[in-house]
Amino acid sequence: MAFMKKYLLPILVLFLGYYYSTKEEFRPEMLQGKKVIVTGASKGIGREMAYHLSTMGAHVVLTARSEEGLQKVVSRCLELGAASAHYIAGTMEDMMFAEQFVLKAGKLMGGLDMLILNHITYTPMTFFHNDIHSLRKIMEVNFISYVVLSVAALPMLKQSNGSIVVISSVAGKMAQPMLAPYSASKFALDGFFSTVRKEHIMTKVNVSITLCVLGLINTETAMKATSGIFTVQAAPKEECALEIIKGAALRKDEVYYGNWRWSSVLLSNPGRKILEFFSIKNYNLFVSN
Numbered sequence: 001m002a003f004m005k006k007y008l009l010p011i012l013v014l015f016l017g018y019y020y021s022t023k024e025e026f027r028p029e030m031l032q033g034k035k036v037i038v039t040g041a042s043k044g045i046g047r048e049m050a051y052h053l054s055t056m057g058a059h060v061v062l063t064a065r066s067e068e069g070l071q072k073v074v075s076r077c078l079e080l081g082a083a084s085a086h087y088i089a090g091t092m093e094d095m096m097f098a099e100q101f102v103l104k105a106g107k108l109m110g111g112l113d114m115l116i117l118n119h120i121t122y123t124p125m126t127f128f129h130n131d132i133h134s135l136r137k138i139m140e141v142n143f144i145s146y147v148v149l150s151v152a153a154l155p156m157l158k159q160s161n162g163s164i165v166v167i168s169s170v171a172g173k174m175a176q177p178m179l180a181p182y183s184a185s186k187f188a189l190d191g192f193f194s195t196v197r198k199e200h201i202m203t204k205v206n207v208s209i210t211l212c213v214l215g216l217i218n219t220e221t222a223m224k225a226t227s228g229i230f231t232v233q234a235a236p237k238e239e240c241a242l243e244i245i246k247g248a249a250l251r252k253d254e255v256y257y258g259n260w261r262w263s264s265v266l267l268s269n270p271g272r273k274i275l276e277f278f279s280i281k282n283y284n285l286f287v288s289n
């Protein structure tokens with residue numbers, strides 16, 4: 001009986017909770033009038049997300065380094081029906097820019113409902129030898145800037161019961177040779193944001209965090225970087241972008257998208273979820289905001 005109470009019941013609750021939390025259906029109206037930031041939106045998956053959000057009638061503020069690229073995406077967003085569309089160009093190597101960008105975007109839209117963190121610095125696939133300089137830059141752009149952006153956005157997200165969406169990769173859940181620094185930056189995102197998600201629950205902060213685990217997607221950059229190396233079929237970026245937005249709107253913990261059958265089940269690691277569930281129970285804390 002004690003065993004039942006200690007282990008079986010929580011597991012049952014966990015899985016029933018999971019089952020019902022995935023029951024709600026996505027409706028495009030969920031994004032109507034929502035105020036959304038998309039980083040790395042000048043091309044690739046970021047640009048596709050901006051287009052979907054615009055079609056759904058959201059307000060968007062986009063960023064990347066290329067002003068020319070952003071200008072084109074913003075015009076298209078307005079044609080597609082965005083409630084409003086702006087861009088602020090800059091590099092996420094610069095943490096001052098990252099912080100200021102969020103504050104300016106919040107002013108432009110009068111608040112923030114969703115922060116989509118998607119940019120990465122370009123990394124060719126190669127075996128790791130000794131390029132510490134490049135490793136440091138990858139950690140800064142792919143990881144540290146995500147933390148800076150989310151810290152700057154949190155006050156606005158708390159007000160709106162908003163969402164943080166973190167774009168990661170299969171390489172952020174398992175080892176993938178020739179991508180060591182990139183993989184490290186994506187694992188770091190999982191460690192950091194999955195922990196913050198738990199802290200939000202413990203401190204009653206109603207800001208959801210959705211970690212998106214993507215397989216190979218047919219963006220120009222990825223096709224260039226993997227050509228002659230990977231033999232897997234890439235999945236379409238348009239559908240990928242839509243699946244991310246759906247998962248984010250439903251406030252899911254994780255989204256898996258790619259050309260695979262069983263990998264998502266294996267990667268999602270139920271063992272880790274169960275251990276995390278019990279580890280929270282070991283905290284003897286009464287926490288309030």
Ligand SMILES: NC(=O)c1ccc[n+]([C@@H]2O[C@H](COP(=O)([O-])OP(=O)(O)OC[C@H]3O[C@@H](n4cnc5c(N)ncnc54)[C@H](OP(=O)(O)O)[C@@H]3O)[C@@H](O)[C@H]2O)c1
Nearest residue numbers: 040041042044045064065066091092169216217219221222
């Ligand atoms: N495509 C895939 O196969 C794949 C697979 C798994 C995960 N993902 C993830 O999906 C996300 C998007 O990937 P993608 O393939 O769509 O990439 P992408 O097409 O190369 O787009 C990257 C975006 O980031 C911007 N960017 C690059 N360097 C930057 C910097 N220093 N500061 C600010 N912005 C910068 C780029 O614009 P500018 O150059 O103008 O700055 C561009 O808008 C990434 O998080 C990636 O890890 C992709």
Ligand SMILES: *[C@@H]1O[C@H](CO)[C@@H](O)[C@H](O)[C@H]1NC(C)=O
Nearest residue numbers: 158159160161162204205206
């Ligand atoms: C946020 O959620 C709380 C309940 O947790 C609710 O009282 C409040 O009205 C919500 N605020 C917004 C802006 O939706």
Ligand SMILES: *[C@@H]1O[C@H](CO)[C@@H](O)[C@H](O)[C@H]1NC(C)=O
Nearest residue numbers: 160161162205206207208251
């Ligand atoms: C958190 O916010 C969402 C979105 O506004 C709302 O649907 C949900 O009821 C809130 N949850 C809690 C526990 O307040």
